[in-house]
Amino acid sequence: MSHTNKQAITLDLDRFRSLVDYGLKELDWSVAQPTGLYAPMDYFMGLGGKRLRPALCLMACEMAGGVAQSALPQALALELFHNFTLLHDDIMDESPLRRNQSTVHLRYGLNAAILSGDALLIEAYSRMVQAKPELLPDLLNEFNRVALQVCQGQQLDMDFQGREEVGLSEYSEMIGLKTAVLLGSSLKIGSMMGGASAVDSQAMFKVGYLTGLAFQVQDDWLDVYGDPGRFGKQIAGDIKACKFNFLRVLAWEHSNSVQKQLLSQRFSEIKRLDGTGLEINHELVKSIVMVYDQIGVTQLAFEFKSNYLKAIHKLIFEQNFAHNHYRSILYGYCVSLINRDF
Amino acid sequence: MSHTNKQAITLDLDRFRSLVDYGLKELDWSVAQPTGLYAPMDYFMGLGGKRLRPALCLMACEMAGGVAQSALPQALALELFHNFTLLHDDIMDESPLRRNQSTVHLRYGLNAAILSGDALLIEAYSRMVQAKPELLPDLLNEFNRVALQVCQGQQLDMDFQGREEVGLSEYSEMIGLKTAVLLGSSLKIGSMMGGASAVDSQAMFKVGYLTGLAFQVQDDWLDVYGDPGRFGKQIAGDIKACKFNFLRVLAWEHSNSVQKQLLSQRFSEIKRLDGTGLEINHELVKSIVMVYDQIGVTQLAFEFKSNYLKAIHKLIFEQNFAHNHYRSILYGYCVSLINRDF
Numbered sequence: 001m002s003h004t005n006k007q008a009i010t011l012d013l014d015r016f017r018s019l020v021d022y023g024l025k026e027l028d029w030s031v032a033q034p035t036g037l038y039a040p041m042d043y044f045m046g047l048g049g050k051r052l053r054p055a056l057c058l059m060a061c062e063m064a065g066g067v068a069q070s071a072l073p074q075a076l077a078l079e080l081f082h083n084f085t086l087l088h089d090d091i092m093d094e095s096p097l098r099r100n101q102s103t104v105h106l107r108y109g110l111n112a113a114i115l116s117g118d119a120l121l122i123e124a125y126s127r128m129v130q131a132k133p134e135l136l137p138d139l140l141n142e143f144n145r146v147a148l149q150v151c152q153g154q155q156l157d158m159d160f161q162g163r164e165e166v167g168l169s170e171y172s173e174m175i176g177l178k179t180a181v182l183l184g185s186s187l188k189i190g191s192m193m194g195g196a197s198a199v200d201s202q203a204m205f206k207v208g209y210l211t212g213l214a215f216q217v218q219d220d221w222l223d224v225y226g227d228p229g230r231f232g233k234q235i236a237g238d239i240k241a242c243k244f245n246f247l248r249v250l251a252w253e254h255s256n257s258v259q260k261q262l263l264s265q266r267f268s269e270i271k272r273l274d275g276t277g278l279e280i281n282h283e284l285v286k287s288i289v290m291v292y293d294q295i296g297v298t299q300l301a302f303e304f305k306s307n308y309l310k311a312i313h314k315l316i317f318e319q320n321f322a323h324n325h326y327r328s329i330l331y332g333y334c335v336s337l338i339n340r341d342f
Numbered sequence: 343m344s345h346t347n348k349q350a351i352t353l354d355l356d357r358f359r360s361l362v363d364y365g366l367k368e369l370d371w372s373v374a375q376p377t378g379l380y381a382p383m384d385y386f387m388g389l390g391g392k393r394l395r396p397a398l399c400l401m402a403c404e405m406a407g408g409v410a411q412s413a414l415p416q417a418l419a420l421e422l423f424h425n426f427t428l429l430h431d432d433i434m435d436e437s438p439l440r441r442n443q444s445t446v447h448l449r450y451g452l453n454a455a456i457l458s459g460d461a462l463l464i465e466a467y468s469r470m471v472q473a474k475p476e477l478l479p480d481l482l483n484e485f486n487r488v489a490l491q492v493c494q495g496q497q498l499d500m501d502f503q504g505r506e507e508v509g510l511s512e513y514s515e516m517i518g519l520k521t522a523v524l525l526g527s528s529l530k531i532g533s534m535m536g537g538a539s540a541v542d543s544q545a546m547f548k549v550g551y552l553t554g555l556a557f558q559v560q561d562d563w564l565d566v567y568g569d570p571g572r573f574g575k576q577i578a579g580d581i582k583a584c585k586f587n588f589l590r591v592l593a594w595e596h597s598n599s600v601q602k603q604l605l606s607q608r609f610s611e612i613k614r615l616d617g618t619g620l621e622i623n624h625e626l627v628k629s630i631v632m633v634y635d636q637i638g639v640t641q642l643a644f645e646f647k648s649n650y651l652k653a654i655h656k657l658i659f660e661q662n663f664a665h666n667h668y669r670s671i672l673y674g675y676c677v678s679l680i681n682r683d684f
Contacts, residue, residue, distance in 0.1 A: 037497040088460060092453040111434040111500060114456060118430060119493045121460065125467060126486040129479065136478040137471065144468040151461045155379040158453060 012329055016058040019068060020051045023076045027123075040108045040116035041123075044087055045080075047099045052337070053078040053182060057190035059330060060204055064194025065322025071193035073130035074139070078186050080124035081143075085150055087117040092158065121147075131193065139192055146185040153178025160244050164264070171249040172213060180212025200319055207315050207334065214308035214338040220245035221301045224289055227341065236285050242270045250300045251292050262291050305338055354671055358400040361410060362393045365418045369465075382450045382458035383465075386429055387422075389441045394679070395420040395524060399532035401672060402546055406536030407664025413535035415472035416481070420528050422466035423485075427492055429459040434500065463489075473535065481534055488527040495520025502586050506606070513591040514555060522554025542661055549657050549676065556650035556680040562587035563643045566631060569683065578627050584612045592642045593634050604633050647680055 024045060032038035054075030061071035089095075090103040091113050097103060105113035128143050129136060156174040160166050188205040196204070223238045224247060238245045248263075255263060266288050273280050316331050366387060374380035396417030403413035431437075432445040433455050439445060447455035470485050471478060498516040502508050530547035538546070565580045566589060580587045590605075597605060608630045615622050658673050 034494060034497045034501060036501055037494060084460075088456055091456060114430055114433060115493055115496055115500075118460075118463065119490060121463060122486060122489045122493065125482070126490070129482040129486065133475045133479055136482075137475055140467070140471040140478075140482075144464060144471065147464045148461060148468070151457055151464065152376060152379060155376045155457060158457075159376060159378055 012059070012326075013055060013333065016055040016068060017051055019058060019072060020054040020075055020079065023054075023072045024051075024079070027076070036108075036112060037116055037119055040087075040104045040112045041120055043107070044083055044098075044104055044116070044120075047101055049079075049083075049099065051079060053082055053186040056183065056186040056208060056333075057193075059326065059333075060187040060190030060196075061194035063321045063323050063326040063330065064191045064196035064200065066194030071190050073127040074189050074193055075186075077124045077126075077128035077143070078182070078189065080120050080127065081147065082182060084117050084120035084124060085154070087113060087120060089154060091117075092154070135192060138198075139189060142185060142189060142192070146181045149177045149181045153181075163244075165252055166244045166249055168249045168253045171244060171246065175213060175216050175246070176209065179216055180209045183212035183215070184209035194322075196321075200321075203315050203319055207312055207330070210308045210312050210315075211334045211337060214305045214312075217246045217301050217304050217308075218338055218340065220247045221298065222341070223247070224292065225298060236289065239285050239288055240270065240280050242267055242274055246304075247292065247297050247301065250304070251295050251297050254295050254297075254300060255291070259291050259295060263288065266291075309335065309338060354401070354668075355397060355675065358397040358410060359393055361400060361414060362396040362417055362421065365396075365414045366393075366421070369418070378450075378454060379458055379461055382429075382446045382454045383462055385449070386425055386440075386446055386458070386462075389443055391421075391425075391441065393421060395424055395528040398525065398528040398550065398675075399535075401668065401675075402529040402532030402538075403536035405663045405665050405668040405672065406533045406538035406542065408536030413532050415469040416531050416535055417528075419466045419468075419470035419485070420524070420531065422462050422469065423489065424524060426459050426462035426466060427496070429455060429462060431496060433459075434496070477534060480540075481531060484527060484531060484534070488523045491519045491523045495523075505586075507594055508586045508591055510591045510595045513586060513588065517555060517558045517588070518551065521558055522551045525554035525557070526551035536664075538663075542663075545657050545661055549654055549672070552650045552654050552657075553676045553679060556647045556654075559588045559643050559646050559650075560680055560682065562589045563640065564683070565589070566634065567640060578631065581627050581630055582612065582622050584609055584616055588646075589634065589639050589643065592646070593637050593639050596637050596639075596642060597633070601633050601637060605630065608633075651677065651680060 027045065029038040029042040029045075032042075057075040057078055058068040058071055062068045086098065087104050090098055091105045091110065095103050096106055103113075104116065108116070125143075128139065131139055153174055153176070156170075157178055160171075160174065184205040185208065187208040188201045191201040191204045220238065223245065224236050226235070228235050238248070252260065252263060266284060269284060270280055273284075312334050313331060316327050316334075319327075321327065369387065371380040371384040371387075374384075399417040399420055400410040400413055404410045428440065429446050432440055433447045433452065437445050438448055445455075446458065450458070467485075470481065473481055495516055495518070498512075499520055502513075502516065526547040527550065529550040530543045533543040533546045562580065565587065566578050568577070570577045580590070594602065594605060608626060611626060612622055615626075654676050655673060658669050658676075661669075663669065
């Protein structure tokens with residue numbers, strides 16, 4: 001199993017990412033007309049990103065015995081779809097920045113952001129359909145289902161903003177829809193393109209789904225406990241924005257009545273301040289983190305991730321792929337995503 | 343040709359419309375979760391409409407020798423897509439009313455309008471793919487192309503708003519993209535579902551495309567010269583909103599330098615007043631209509647429509663369909679759309 005060492009993992013993923021970058025370069029909407037529609041699309045796709053979903057799609061295709069290149073249209077479709085959701089979410093969340101650059105609605109205006117987002121979704125479909133006709137029904141039913149679930153997840157996320165508290169299971173369900181199904185689908189669609197059976201493709205979906213959930217737990221843990229220099233976001237941004245995340249719902253789920261009262265009080269105070277536009281007191285944030293520490297959220301988050309990793313390992317190694325040496329690479333990739341510190 | 347009489351036409355269209363209404367009733371999102379996503383979709387689809395595109399799709403399917411029912415998913419897809427474009431266009435145009443009811447962004451808020459529009463587009467795709475696998479590549483390439491063109495048309499329309507004048511050919515191109523291609527595609531997709539050849543389906547596309555252009559000419563003529571009681575919109579709404587339409591670009595195209603100066607001056611004045619929020623002087627609108635009359639825009643619009651109708655007649659009667667008696671019904675339908683007075 002020489003492929004399990006770190007260098008081999010990197011090299012393989014680099015190959016998939018290069019293929020994705022090549023495919024994205026081919027899109028080139030820099031001169032497409034009308035400019036008002038295509039310039040925002042070109043700008044947004046050019047902001048970069050980890051290209052995680054398309055890379056997973058290509059890897060899954062090859063694991064199943066296909067040629068990665070043959071799943072490139074679907075890989076690009078997944079990346080275009082992901083960017084469509086980000087572009088419209090940025091409007092809904094009133095986000096000023098995306099990857100440290102202006103969001104589309106601030107740079108080009110609301111109308112351009114709505115319309116160029118719509119066009120990205122259509123461009124995603126244009127690429128998803130580039131497959132053998134006999135694959136299209138399953139491929140498109142999968143894509144349609146997931147696309148709709150992502151919308152449902154975004155709606156649930158917005159619904160949560162008006163709530164006092166959110167339970168762990170409903171929060172997991174929301175993240176499952178908003179984030180995890182697309183990671184699951186990236187592996188599943190890649191598997192389907194590579195010729196995997198329905199059972200194997202579904203197992204790959206679960207691998208991606210669980211990775212997506214655990215990835216989010218880590219993201220939310222880093223929000224409070226990450227190294228600000230490495231993580232690249234402001235520390236405790238979710239607390240300051242009074243947003244629900246895994247850490248907050250885990251803490252709530254495991255807190256006693258005194259801790260619950262403290263958390264409620266502090267978050268209400270932040271919400272009140274947020275309405276006034278006044279700066280949030282650093283001590284206020286600190287006092288919430290102290291309750292988190294008392295409850296032991298780090299331990300809780302790590303147990304959560306560890307359980308997911310066990311399930312992911314089982315799913316991957318129970319299966320037989322055309323290229324079994326990829327199992328370790330895929331698992332290593334999942335581990336690195338879930339344990340990343342930036 | 344007993345089917346050419348008016349009663350037969352009505353009866354046939356009624357049958358297609360009933361099928362569409364039945365299909366739309368099946369959608370029923372009134373209890374779907376999350377409510378925040380589905381209630382706006384349910385509301386918007388419930389506002390009604392002529393259901394023109396799905397009816398054309400079903401008729402084309404039957405003309406080509408298919409069973410209308412078999413094209414119902416595609417017919418619904420076209421109606422869902424049309425409603426997606428209306429819902430997002432209403433945001434972009436800041437329209438308060440759609441079919442005399444509140445628009446979605448005013449009733450449910452901006453975020454709900456963006457997200458439920460996105461979901462309508464995905465629901466459209468979910469239905470478009472319900473066809474035999476061997477039909478899917480052509481069907482989806484057609485749908486993707488048209489979907490993107492509609493976005494391009496909407497962008498061009500918005501680009502025009504900032505302009506001083508717009509030429510007839512570029513205005514036709516914009517309406518072609520924004521409106522006419524979807525009518526063309528409704529006939530084309532129906533034909534494809536009914537088993538028509540590529541050549542015949544493309545001829546049907548042209549029938550729909552030309553009908554769409556002529557339909558818009560009539561719509562714009564009615565805006566000024568229609569019976570307000572029957573037409574159901576405020577008279578000269580486009581002039582008062584300083585919007586370009588076919589009448590305005592036809593008038594400009596055929597005006598002499600004195601008339602051009604008059605039109606420019608009056609429209610600038612309206613634009614200026616629009617910015618201040620002051621009511622637009624009725625005399626100002628009247629003076630523009632007087633220049634229109636002088637130029638003879640009614641005659642120009644009627645020639646325009648008449649040329650299109652000739653081309654449509656030729657296209658329809660040059661073809662051989664599985665059910666040739668439908669040719670007269672289709673032509674009669676196109677005529678009634680293009681000459682409608684409400």
